Amino acid sequence: MNTEKKLLTPLITGRLELSNRVVMAPMNRRRALNGVPGDSAALYFGQRAGAGLIITDNTAVAPNGIGYMGTPGIYNRAQIDGWKRVADEVHARGGRIFMQLVHAGRIGHYLNNEGQQPLIAPSAVTAAGLMRTAGEIHLPISEPVEASVADVRRLIDEHIHGAINAIEAGFDGVEIHCAHGFLPEQFLHPHTNRRTDAYGGSIAARSRFLLEIVEGTVAAIGKERTGIRLSPFVKLNDLPDYAEEAETHRYMVDALQEMGILYIHLSDQGPVGHGKIPEAYIRDLRRRYDGLIILAGGCTAETAEMALQAGLADLIAFGKPYIANPDLTERFRLGIPLAAGDPDTYYQGGDGGYTDYPSADLSRGLTFGANTTADCR
Numbered sequence: 001m002n003t004e005k006k007l008l009t010p011l012i013t014g015r016l017e018l019s020n021r022v023v024m025a026p027m028n029r030r031r032a033l034n035g036v037p038g039d040s041a042a043l044y045f046g047q048r049a050g051a052g053l054i055i056t057d058n059t060a061v062a063p064n065g066i067g068y069m070g071t072p073g074i075y076n077r078a079q080i081d082g083w084k085r086v087a088d089e090v091h092a093r094g095g096r097i098f099m100q101l102v103h104a105g106r107i108g109h110y111l112n113n114e115g116q117q118p119l120i121a122p123s124a125v126t127a128a129g130l131m132r133t134a135g136e137i138h139l140p141i142s143e144p145v146e147a148s149v150a151d152v153r154r155l156i157d158e159h160i161h162g163a164i165n166a167i168e169a170g171f172d173g174v175e176i177h178c179a180h181g182f183l184p185e186q187f188l189h190p191h192t193n194r195r196t197d198a199y200g201g202s203i204a205a206r207s208r209f210l211l212e213i214v215e216g217t218v219a220a221i222g223k224e225r226t227g228i229r230l231s232p233f234v235k236l237n238d239l240p241d242y243a244e245e246a247e248t249h250r251y252m253v254d255a256l257q258e259m260g261i262l263y264i265h266l267s268d269q270g271p272v273g274h275g276k277i278p279e280a281y282i283r284d285l286r287r288r289y290d291g292l293i294i295l296a297g298g299c300t301a302e303t304a305e306m307a308l309q310a311g312l313a314d315l316i317a318f319g320k321p322y323i324a325n326p327d328l329t330e331r332f333r334l335g336i337p338l339a340a341g342d343p344d345t346y347y348q349g350g351d352g353g354y355t356d357y358p359s360a361d362l363s364r365g366l367t368f369g370a371n372t373t374a375d376c377r
Ligand SMILES: Cc1cc2nc3c(=O)[nH]c(=O)nc-3n(C[C@H](O)[C@H](O)[C@H](O)COP(=O)(O)O)c2cc1C
Pocket: 025, 026, 027, 028, 029, 056, 057, 058, 100, 177, 179, 180, 229, 267, 268, 271, 296, 297, 298, 299, 317, 318, 319, 320, 321, 346, 347
């Protein structure tokens, strides 16, 4: 058993010091009431503070951007105060925590939005799919209104204010969610962006929304506290393939390199059949971008180690393994097999399936790298 795995060694750069290279991936557990994370959220994240870095649930920057019922927010005082308790708890346990900022755009249902505000999107292109609403009623995703130019500027400002609020709540930084078919990716994608103004048409115009968010965030909180999540070639939330996808991502990455942001977090969905990020893309990203790369999607301790050793990533994010294994890094260190989470409580269930997964009995070490069948890449 090798306890000198790179995965478990600190990551120390001029900008960031993490106790290990394990990241808790963003997971919206949808347990916020009126967008406010409660005491259970502080307990849940505190239990997982052994991760080198925690990234929170996707957290809405505006009342009409929540996407799913129960999503937390970061646009009002009660939400900032709720998140402050989370950040304090993680810091008290020696962890580091970034907030993932989201605006879900055309994904959601207006009945779930504060004040039943309509969904908003680059163009009025309704997404296929159902959305859970109060009383366990699943309704077709509602039709979005097309954002005016003034709306677009407000949406950009809402992201920047979300970042400012996250820092006020004591977070170490933010991750802008430009993955999985939410608003920034809706601007990038020609299927959902049919605009003919400065925010639609060419690659540069479709990228403008995201890049203005990043530029404003960097100016407000600093490039060393700004990360981004991307999911190139992944097809989630009713986005088809498009011809210019690789070129669009290259353009964006070059701009992100110019801005010098802390990290790019790639969300691969290959293991669950929603699109794999080609290794050639990641190697090209490495050449173009000299910040940190986080890789997520189906990783195990062993495949994570292989990706780190191959130089594909600096940090590896784990999602589902963190649900039922609050002490994941210790289990990796001691080779303790992982517990399986209950999918019925991933997105609902109060404290059940949230804060009640125990730590392992750490005296019972087995072999490092149990559960090694999935492909991290
Ligand atoms: C319950 C659950 C909620 C998730 N919520 C988010 C989210 O809020 N933001 C996001 O970018 N990805 C989200 N994801 C995706 C994870 O961050 C991760 O990319 C995915 O689970 C694959 O990693 P894994 O195989 O280690 O679970 C979620 C995944 C799960 C299982």
